[in-house]
Amino acid sequence: MRLRRKKGTKEWLQEHDQLIILEGRKLRGKWQERAKGKPIHAEFGMGKGGFISEMSARHPEIHYIGIDRYDELLRRSGEKAYEVHEQYGRGEPDNLSLVLFNIEHIEELFAPGEVERIYLNFSDPWPKKRHAKRRLTHPRFLRKFIEILNERGEIYLRTDSVSLFEFSLNSFADLGLRTVEITFDLHRDGTPQGHVMTEYEAKFVGQGMPIYHCRVLVGSEAVATYEEQVRAAWEEDQAAR
Ligand SMILES: C[S@@+](CC[C@H](N)C(=O)[O-])C[C@H]1O[C@@H](n2cnc3c(N)ncnc32)[C@H](O)[C@@H]1O
Numbered sequence: 246m247r248l249r250r251k252k253g254t255k256e257w258l259q260e261h262d263q264l265i266i267l268e269g270r271k272l273r274g275k276w277q278e279r280a281k282g283k284p285i286h287a288e289f290g291m292g293k294g295g296f297i298s299e300m301s302a303r304h305p306e307i308h309y310i311g312i313d314r315y316d317e318l319l320r321r322s323g324e325k326a327y328e329v330h331e332q333y334g335r336g337e338p339d340n341l342s343l344v345l346f347n348i349e350h351i352e353e354l355f356a357p358g359e360v361e362r363i364y365l366n367f368s369d370p371w372p373k374k375r376h377a378k379r380r381l382t383h384p385r386f387l388r389k390f391i392e393i394l395n396e397r398g399e400i401y402l403r404t405d406s407v408s409l410f411e412f413s414l415n416s417f418a419d420l421g422l423r424t425v426e427i428t429f430d431l432h433r434d435g436t437p438q439g440h441v442m443t444e445y446e447a448k449f450v451g452q453g454m455p456i457y458h459c460r461v462l463v464g465s466e467a468v469a470t471y472e473e474q475v476r477a478a479w480e481e482d483q484a485a486r
Contacts, residue, residue: 254320258345263337264323266344274356279342280308284397286362287312289348289381294322296366296443298329301341303441308340312354314347348381355393363390363400367445370406382413387420391463398464403431403456405449410457423462425471430455 291311301309368381
């Protein structure tokens with residue numbers, strides 16, 4: 246993502262240390278304290294931060310963490326977060342942390358079980374085969390994600406790239422993970438209710454492109470809850486016949 250650099254970004258980030266985390270490693274194992282015991286949902290590669298800002302304003306019961314490796318994007322996301330929380334009359338975005346970090350080393354940012362949900366929204370597809378290892382759904386990344394997720398842990402994947410989607414479904418299967426809610430056109434019947442679009446998604450949807458989506462059940466409780474819901478829906482269906 247190419248961005249024009251604003252003046253004073255480094256200073257801006259340092260001045261907003263309630264929201265911006267420049268030395269995330271220091272919080273490893275202490276995220277629950279910062280999140281005040283709330284579940285932690287993280288977007289890996291948040292870009293300009295529209296999604297994470299909107300989600301955190303709508304869901305004060307969750308602590309959101311947006312991660313990107315470019316400081317300019319952290320600033321854009323920070324400015325966006327203040328703007329969106331203001332619109333919601335929420336004051337300071339106190340259930341949001343924006344972290345400058347390379348996901349390559351994610352196990353140095355989070356201790357095992359610290360995260361409940363990971364959003365992979367429009368991750369770079371790295372279409373060349375020789376770059377497959379750079380895709381965030383390559384098993385080498387997924388193994389790290391499984392480690393940092395808790396028993397209710399899930400991964401939500403959204404992409405415009407059919408090749409990344411296919412690759413990801415295979416990676417999940419290779420690691421024995423259960424993938425549900427697989428859709429090849431998330432917006433076919435209109436945007437789902439309560440759905441928060443990302444910047445990339447808005448652009449692709451505007452161009453009429455299909456969006457691929459799935460949810461991956463990682464933790465044992467996530468699997469059990471899903472199975473319970475499926476059983477309850479089946480029983481309801483039977484009772485109505
Ligand atoms: C294509 S953009 C998607 C942005 C946003 N999620 C959206 O849907 O609008 C991918 C983002 O992931 C970030 N990213 C890619 N690899 C990363 C890594 N290893 N560590 C941190 N951020 C990364 C990029 O800087 C970029 O902002």
